[in-house]
Amino acid sequence: MKRILVLGAGTGGVVTARELSKNSGNEEGINLLEIIVFEKEEKSLYSPSLPWLMVGSRKPNQIYENIRKLDAPGLKVIKGEIEKIDPENISVTVNGEVYKGDYMVVSLGVEQVYEQPLAAYGHNFFTVKGATKFNENLEKFDGGKIAILISSLPFKSPAAPYEAAMLIDDFIARSGLSSKTEISLFTPEGGPMEFAGKELSDELKGLLEQKGIKYYPNHQFISVSENTLVFSNGEKYEFDLLAYTPKQQSPVAIQNSALAGESGWVNVDRNTMETAFPDVYAIGDITDVPLEIGVSLPKIGFFAKQQGAVVAHNIGRKIAGKDPDKSFNGEGQFFIEYGKGKASATEGNFYTSPTPEVKMKTPEHLSHWSKWWSEKYWFFKNF
Numbered sequence: 001m002k003r004i005l006v007l008g009a010g011t012g013g014v015v016t017a018r019e020l021s022k023n024s025g026n027e028e029g030i031n032l033l034e035i036i037v038f039e040k041e042e043k044s045l046y047s048p049s050l051p052w053l054m055v056g057s058r059k060p061n062q063i064y065e066n067i068r069k070l071d072a073p074g075l076k077v078i079k080g081e082i083e084k085i086d087p088e089n090i091s092v093t094v095n096g097e098v099y100k101g102d103y104m105v106v107s108l109g110v111e112q113v114y115e116q117p118l119a120a121y122g123h124n125f126f127t128v129k130g131a132t133k134f135n136e137n138l139e140k141f142d143g144g145k146i147a148i149l150i151s152s153l154p155f156k157s158p159a160a161p162y163e164a165a166m167l168i169d170d171f172i173a174r175s176g177l178s179s180k181t182e183i184s185l186f187t188p189e190g191g192p193m194e195f196a197g198k199e200l201s202d203e204l205k206g207l208l209e210q211k212g213i214k215y216y217p218n219h220q221f222i223s224v225s226e227n228t229l230v231f232s233n234g235e236k237y238e239f240d241l242l243a244y245t246p247k248q249q250s251p252v253a254i255q256n257s258a259l260a261g262e263s264g265w266v267n268v269d270r271n272t273m274e275t276a277f278p279d280v281y282a283i284g285d286i287t288d289v290p291l292e293i294g295v296s297l298p299k300i301g302f303f304a305k306q307q308g309a310v311v312a313h314n315i316g317r318k319i320a321g322k323d324p325d326k327s328f329n330g331e332g333q334f335f336i337e338y339g340k341g342k343a344s345a346t347e348g349n350f351y352t353s354p355t356p357e358v359k360m361k362t363p364e365h366l367s368h369w370s371k372w373w374s375e376k377y378w379f380f381k382n383f
């Protein structure tokens, strides 16, 4: 019986495990494949809903599920921190025990680095705890300055801070506090979502302008004290409420393994997602896929899902003695909430040459409902 090790029960890991399980022929009492998922957390988080949590449109327990719910015939979840990854021997060490497999799919995402003093003055909205705390403070807010800070590059979900800013603006407008509130977004980027070209970047900037959100690109954060942000260009900004993205890096287990490329992230074949080690795949945020325009493929869940489905399918083919016949082609889509029950759909092909052919639609109700549906479908399908 073949054994497949799936590292991580986040977006990519869940899709991979579910797809493998669905087509495995496993039933109660008949196990043709063994799928083992390793996860350090009790809960699998659906991150696209974090901005909704920030503005009170979701409760924490609506945006995650217990990993035990993934268990199925031939599919089991082992809770524990992956301590060591040995891609040459297709094995991992978890809770001191070594598990060897025939195939391995690595979907460990990014590791968030806990940073003081940022955590003392603001809320890391890339976590359930931080987004919840931000919401508690927003509910009590009665006017003043709200800052959204992209503290360092790279960061996953390149649209999330912009989406958060627009949803916060919507909340403030509904609370009747617009006239006494200033919302500002600071980032080291030259512009939003630059990987998708200048036109799209300008369109997103235009949406911020429409809402009166102040935008400060090329602002590299260096320190915070007494509710004041300090940037490398010497500028300072005093705030009353702060939401920030944390420093993000490749997980230590990857950095200490032979899978880490020069950047620390994992290099893969951009179509099959296979690493330099045969039968070892990496998908989602942990990978580094350079694009022709000189930046890397953005770290978004849509890609992790697509890549997981491709890899699961191709592993199934290999096990059946057939050639892999699916590939990830760079097509992607995500929604940016605008407020007023509208969202912008951003979609296209990120692999086109010489630049990605990606378009952003004007905010509309349909796209908001598409995002809403994606969340519902995620939990319905997988848990």
Ligand SMILES: Cc1cc2nc3c(=O)[nH]c(=O)nc-3n(C[C@H](O)[C@H](O)[C@H](O)COP(=O)(O)OP(=O)(O)OC[C@H]3O[C@@H](n4cnc5c(N)ncnc54)[C@H](O)[C@@H]3O)c2cc1C
Residues within 6 Å of the ligand: 007, 008, 009, 010, 011, 012, 013, 038, 039, 040, 041, 044, 045, 046, 047, 048, 049, 050, 051, 080, 081, 082, 083, 107, 108, 109, 110, 125, 126, 156, 157, 160, 251, 253, 283, 284, 285, 286, 299, 300, 301, 302, 303, 304, 333, 334, 335
């Ligand atoms: C605020 C926010 C909004 C977003 N909005 C969108 C959106 O609208 N659309 C979209 O497409 N994407 C969105 N994303 C991005 C999306 O969530 C990620 O790209 C996606 O989750 C990546 O999937 P992954 O499987 O690579 O990593 P993850 O989903 O992060 O999963 C990695 C898993 O590995 C586990 N893990 C890590 N290290 C270890 C270890 N050593 N041992 C055991 N387990 C370990 C982690 O606990 C985690 O469960 C958003 C992200 C954020 C933060």
